[in-house]
Amino acid sequence: MTQYFQDYITVAVFAAFGVLLVLIAVGASALLRPKNPTPAKSASYECGMDPVGGGWSQTQVRFYIYGLLFLIFDVEAVFIFPWAVRLEQLGGFALVEMAIFIAILLGGLAYAVRKGVLRWES
């Protein structure tokens, strides 16, 4: 078997072992601990008062914009890492290309800042 697969076998064994260990611990805890739920105990936490309204509520749309921005920057990272590994082979052309790419991204970020989507006060 090649080294390549051997490495990922270790990952798989490790993940499986981790899940197993956690399940054993949770299982042992389930056997050992008392279980005595009452209606008051299993109510949602609200600082001692009776909970008001449903558990889920709407959240600010701003968080969604952060999600969108993050997606752009994360995809960018996917492009940048292979580029960084082979920059010296790709040569000056790749350097200029990545400079243009980063300039566009920075422009986009500057646009978002000017639009005020990153501002927190309403």
Next chain:
Amino acid sequence: MTGFVERVFDNVWLAALVKVVAVFALLLVVVILLVWIERKLVADMQNRLGPMRAGPFGVLQTLADGLKLLLKESVIPRKAELGVYMAAPIMALIPAFLIFLVIPIGEPVTVGGTTITLQGMDLNVGVLYLLAMSSLAVYAIVFAGWASGSKYPLLGGVRATAQMISYEAAMGLALVPVVLFASHRLGGEVPLIGTMSLSQIVELQQGAFRGFVPGWFVFWLAPSFIIFMIAAVAEANRAPFDLVEAETELVGGFHTEYSGFRFALFFLAEYLNMFNLSAIAVTLFFGGWLGPTWPEVLPGWISALLPIVWFLAKTFVLLFVFIWLRATLPRLRYDQLMNLGWKRLIPASLAWLVLFTVVTAWRAWGAPWSS
């Protein structure tokens, strides 16, 4: 003995199993120590004694706490989405274990004819693997916050997600110069093919310049290291970026509705993440396990163990910084946190990346006008 070790490590599955058990043991011992060290240090900085009763100087306090949590009732809120609610703590813990797998903790050891790397595995995409695994931790927090069916966890979960993805972008960008520099360094040996393997990155930091300064990457990439450390503190949800579990506004944040052993799993994951991030910083910027071993002076087994000692010592120095920050700095406001991430760190890491790339290219190819 030698033949036995050789036979074990020739078998892929057995070798994997041995490494898995070793890594788990190391991580658990380190985390138990780390929690105790943190409590003692913070206590010291606040002029208290900290845990004193369980064991000498309270060393066993963490074990006692773990045992207590194991025996506590686990209250499950009525409104919780059971499946996701139960899965979230496990999902928090597994990536925390998996990250450590690619970090080399010592020099490869040769027993008989077999070389054993002191590393779970040497992935050739090590740096990407680190980023991927640290991204997975976000899911646990989203799921925990959503599945609790309660207000505070939901708020905490949404906040935590926004915080973690913001700082992850900065962290990923801060690591690009490391890969670039390592690939540039490697350029002489293997022409034009770079590296993302962590063991190779450690080996590239060997040697010294100006006589005594070690060849650690931090001396070339200090801005990367600073951005990485700030992002790491935010990524681990530690003070001053611990808005996720800001007691004064959000109660317990995403784990408000978790109790008993499920809470312990989240707690364990947080400390594991802190240790992992320090270990990553040591590997990428401070030469990992490199350090003097004095093979002529010391007996063989001591100088074989020394690289692991160096690695752990460097990691604990960075962990001390984490704890120090917690004891020193007040918590940021949420808008300050997001502004720091998006308006300072990300532009700064992009600018540093461009600057560093241009300088590296200049050194590799010469100035464009000189050719």
